[in-house]
Amino acid sequence: MTPSLDLDALLGVAITAAEAGGRVVSDSFGAARGVEAKGPGDWVSEADVASERAVRGVLAQGAPRIPVFGEEEGGERGEVGWFVDPLDGTTNFLRGFPVVGVSVGLVASGRPVVGVVSSPLLGSLYNAREGGGAFRNGRAVRVGERPPVESICATGFPFRATRGRMSEYAPVLEQVLRTFEDLRRPGAASLDLAWSADGTFDGFFELSLGTWDVAAGALLVREAGGIVTDWHGDADAWLWSGDIVAGSPGVHEQLLEVIRGA
Amino acid sequence: MSHDELLALFAGAAGAQHDVIAALTGQARRERTMRPGQYALDVAADAAVRVVLARAEVRVVSEESGTTGPEHAAVVVVVDPVDGSTNCAREIPYWGISLCAIDADGLLCALVENGATGERSTAIRGMGAWQGTARLTPSTNQRLEDAVVAVSGSPHPVPRWRQYRALGSTALALCDVAAGRLDAFVDCVPDAEGPWDYLGGLLVCREAGAHVVDRLDRELVVCDPTARRQVVAAATPELLEAVRASTETP
Numbered sequence: 001m002t003p004s005l006d007l008d009a010l011l012g013v014a015i016t017a018a019e020a021g022g023r024v025v026s027d028s029f030g031a032a033r034g035v036e037a038k039g040p041g042d043w044v045s046e047a048d049v050a051s052e053r054a055v056r057g058v059l060a061q062g063a064p065r066i067p068v069f070g071e072e073e074g075g076e077r078g079e080v081g082w083f084v085d086p087l088d089g090t091t092n093f094l095r096g097f098p099v100v101g102v103s104v105g106l107v108a109s110g111r112p113v114v115g116v117v118s119s120p121l122l123g124s125l126y127n128a129r130e131g132g133g134a135f136r137n138g139r140a141v142r143v144g145e146r147p148p149v150e151s152i153c154a155t156g157f158p159f160r161a162t163r164g165r166m167s168e169y170a171p172v173l174e175q176v177l178r179t180f181e182d183l184r185r186p187g188a189a190s191l192d193l194a195w196s197a198d199g200t201f202d203g204f205f206e207l208s209l210g211t212w213d214v215a216a217g218a219l220l221v222r223e224a225g226g227i228v229t230d231w232h233g234d235a236d237a238w239l240w241s242g243d244i245v246a247g248s249p250g251v252h253e254q255l256l257e258v259i260r261g262a
Numbered sequence: 263m264s265h266d267e268l269l270a271l272f273a274g275a276a277g278a279q280h281d282v283i284a285a286l287t288g289q290a291r292r293e294r295t296m297r298p299g300q301y302a303l304d305v306a307a308d309a310a311v312r313v314v315l316a317r318a319e320v321r322v323v324s325e326e327s328g329t330t331g332p333e334h335a336a337v338v339v340v341v342d343p344v345d346g347s348t349n350c351a352r353e354i355p356y357w358g359i360s361l362c363a364i365d366a367d368g369l370l371c372a373l374v375e376n377g378a379t380g381e382r383s384t385a386i387r388g389m390g391a392w393q394g395t396a397r398l399t400p401s402t403n404q405r406l407e408d409a410v411v412a413v414s415g416s417p418h419p420v421p422r423w424r425q426y427r428a429l430g431s432t433a434l435a436l437c438d439v440a441a442g443r444l445d446a447f448v449d450c451v452p453d454a455e456g457p458w459d460y461l462g463g464l465l466v467c468r469e470a471g472a473h474v475v476d477r478l479d480r481e482l483v484v485c486d487p488t489a490r491r492q493v494v495a496a497a498t499p500e501l502l503e504a505v506r507a508s509t510e511t512p
Contacts, residue, residue: 095443170420177416185428200352
């Protein structure tokens, strides 16, 4: 626990912040598609930045002493700090595909303690605070209980990583398809984690994500009864390396076994 | 029957599917049958859809119930009552219904609808592909390095595309290629697709100007419920060949 922080109050701030970012994303959705062909990135950068500013505005008002690190504007990384992805799934957003998230996570002493993931275009808001359980639109969620052969894992394409990491990733991808029922790659890591928390998916693995991508969603998984580690089973290193394995206890263990054997 | 009459019939079938699925919640939504890969929701949707299609003089080829209806009907309707059943069972918002009418001249008209979002794609031979009032056009991407490619299964080695998606519905992925949301779709599993999986999306793609082939260049327009194909689709001919070449099994 983190006794010096009022996590319930900070969770309320994070929810308000994610909702504010989500409204910006919703209002911008659709109009971006035509712009992409004229000037790649420009308009979407505006949406990213506008969402981050909306999130930052709420965080600054509700928790003025806690530094904020955002994907777009960067910032300070303190012992206690917010990590914000104001528009997770930018490619989807650009192309009119509604799988996008707004992720607001609070990290203290090297672990996430508050996490909110909004899915503004699909009408869901997930939240958790350390020790308090995980919720979707106000209802408690738990990770799935399916055996691996009936499980679906989500993953991402490690496009931020150097091409060299493909040699780590590709054999795992292949073996996962043989071990589990199926695989999904919707394109927004924060939602992959949120959907792993509520049992829609059973697990998630990816390399080289940003802390802003995973802090909130990983807490959702943990508070929903799941396990989160890096690819070697380390319970803390994933937050900074972005090499993450998450899921229900059985699926998480099976994923680690696949990684070890790949 | 005219294409307008057929599309009205298809809309009725989509509505019937929607009502049946909406009534299945919780465990009833996730229940499997004894047939591998089949859910109870597939069977329920199939029954509801066939009731609607039986109002017309059409032969029906369904993933769930095979071939039914008048043997010498001028139109065959190939239907997947729920494409993306696993997504539907888990409430992943990427599943739908695919209906395609075939007459003596080939693909006549099609309707593919995302059951989670309600987004409906339609196509009529020679008249384009549409989502509501928006005419569908694919992207202009020609290079693998710039492409977002949806896959079924896993290619080996992983090609040098910009990003990939694995979404779980061939019919919807083909419509997303037609609409420019995806640049390509490739099935990496040999002969896994029945005609109900791809025919609706095939006409949507063709009418939008996207390109679709079988990996082995077999005819895609078939009504045989035992036929299986391996679909590759892309926004441009250049990208189609790049995707096909990059996902060849060594």
